[in-house]
Amino acid sequence: MAEGKKKSHSLAQKLNLRLTLRQLRLFALVDLAVFLFARFALHISLTMRELAHVLLLTLGAELLLLLFGVAQNAGLIKKTLQPLTDLTAATQVAAARTAAPRLDPEQLSDLADRLERIDAAGLDTRLPVAENAELKELTEAINAMLARLDAAYAAQIKFVDHASHELRTPIAVIQGYANLLNRWGKDDPAARQEAIDAIIAEGEAMKNLVEQLLFLARGDNHTMKVKPERLDATEVAAQVLKETAMVDQTHPLSADWDGAVMLTADPDLLKECLRILVDNAVKYTPEGGRITLKIRQDESAARLEVLDEGVGVAGEDLPHVFDRFYRADASRARQTGGSGLGLSIAERIARCHNGHLEVTSAPGIGSKFTLVLPLAA
Ligand code: ADP
Numbered sequence: 202m203a204e205g206k207k208k209s210h211s212l213a214q215k216l217n218l219r220l221t222l223r224q225l226r227l228f229a230l231v232d233l234a235v236f237l238f239a240r241f242a243l244h245i246s247l248t249m250r251e252l253a254h255v256l257l258l259t260l261g262a263e264l265l266l267l268l269f270g271v272a273q274n275a276g277l278i279k280k281t282l283q284p285l286t287d288l289t290a291a292t293q294v295a296a297a298r299t300a301a302p303r304l305d306p307e308q309l310s311d312l313a314d315r316l317e318r319i320d321a322a323g324l325d326t327r328l329p330v331a332e333n334a335e336l337k338e339l340t341e342a343i344n345a346m347l348a349r350l351d352a353a354y355a356a357q358i359k360f361v362d363h364a365s366h367e368l369r370t371p372i373a374v375i376q377g378y379a380n381l382l383n384r385w386g387k388d389d390p391a392a393r394q395e396a397i398d399a400i401i402a403e404g405e406a407m408k409n410l411v412e413q414l415l416f417l418a419r420g421d422n423h424t425m426k427v428k429p430e431r432l433d434a435t436e437v438a439a440q441v442l443k444e445t446a447m448v449d450q451t452h453p454l455s456a457d458w459d460g461a462v463m464l465t466a467d468p469d470l471l472k473e474c475l476r477i478l479v480d481n482a483v484k485y486t487p488e489g490g491r492i493t494l495k496i497r498q499d500e501s502a503a504r505l506e507v508l509d510e511g512v513g514v515a516g517e518d519l520p521h522v523f524d525r526f527y528r529a530d531a532s533r534a535r536q537t538g539g540s541g542l543g544l545s546i547a548e549r550i551a552r553c554h555n556g557h558l559e560v561t562s563a564p565g566i567g568s569k570f571t572l573v574l575p576l577a578a
Contacts, residue, residue, distance in 0.1 A: 308336055316343070324351040363526040364414050367540055371403040371410075378403075413542040417525065420549045427553050431577050432468055433461040434503055438494050441475045451488040457495035462503045463577040466554050474550040477543040478507040478570045484539065485568070486511030498576060502556075505572040513564040522560060523548045547572070 308331060319326050324347060328340045378396035386393040419425045435458045442454050464471070475494070482492045490510035497504045514522055518529035526541040544558070547570075551558050556574035 305333065305336070308333065312336070312340065312343075319347070321354065324354055360417075360525060364410075367410055367526070368407065371407045374403045375400050410540050410542070413540060413546060416546055417542065417549065420553070425549075425553060427467045427470060429465045429467050429554070431463060431465055432471070434464050434466075434471070434505060434574075435460075435462055435496055437468060437471050438475060438496055438505065441472060441479055442494055444476070445479050445483065445492075449483050452483055452486060453489075453491045455491060455493040457493055458497070462496050462498045464503055464554075464574055465577045466574060470550045470553070474547045474572060475505065475507070477547040478572070481543060481570070482507050482509035482511060482568070485509065490567070501576060503574050503576055505574070507570045507572075508567065509569075510567040513566055513568050514560070514562040515564050519560060519562060523558065 312328065312331075315326075315328055327344045327347060330340050330344070331337050378399045381392060382396045386396050416425070435456075438458070439456060442456055446454055479492065479494065486492060486509045491508075492510075493506075493508040495506040495508060497506075512530075514529050518527075521527045522529060523544050524541075525545045527544075528539055528541045548558050551572055551574070554574050556572060559571040559573060560568065562568035
């Protein structure tokens, strides 16, 4: 920029000087013509020497006048040249940019070769970070992207692995009972009934599992449909308690809230989330243990708590209970029909409502699962 200004200033000075010299030459010619005309045409008697003196004096005065003019000319010329000054400066900045170190075509083609060789099985590959500043930035960005893809792909594989494992058990049970039916069931009414009941139960469990898997897969693909509306959380909670009371008569149920708590949420998803928490409370609380649904609100959030007097979760299991397929006590969970997906679904629902789930638990005393959601605006 400074360089650009300097160059255009010197251009202005040159133009100014040239103008001044041209004017001076013109004045000299005019003066000479006037004096020659005065001497010869008007017959004013002056010697050539006197004439030269007068001419020099006049020229000197004119030179002084011109020098005064120079300063003014300089300002005028500078102003006229301003766009040129700006253009020069801009050109120099652009030139400086394009003069930045360029990407080496050989390094780029090497990078392209390496990238072409990476497939799903090689997502753990990382590119060597280049020395060149531009290429370094690019390779680092590609490496970060590869790390993200690698993690997502590994999670996907784990998910499919777990899902197949979960489905293998009911399929094996159904196959076993079908064989039993085939061999003895036709003639033995008791064995026949046992096989039919088991096949129905396992079919139902498989259907639930597939629905849960689909729900999570939809969430992963961002295709889960959320239809938020303004609703009273206590009404949804009351429905969940009513439906629970219809299927479970072994636990006393309590509702604890003071008045309406307004949220903007999808009513079906909110109900599903509360149902998962209350179902768990039922599953993991011995008969007679109380289950309470409590709702409170503070300045910005609603807190929907499901409290139970059940077996609780051990400290080392607590951080994992929201992980997919995690069961704190696999054998008990299997008995209760748990797939280890309920809480990850509940957590997904909380997140798609800009909320989250919290848990506190004491083994042998009970647990508190809290759904925290923003209040309606
Ligand atoms: P599951 O279908 O196995 O219940 P969840 O994802 O709902 O799967 O729960 C994960 C694990 O967290 C359960 O297997 C259980 O060990 C533990 N858990 C969840 N809720 C409770 C609760 N209310 N009391 C004790 N343990 C719980």
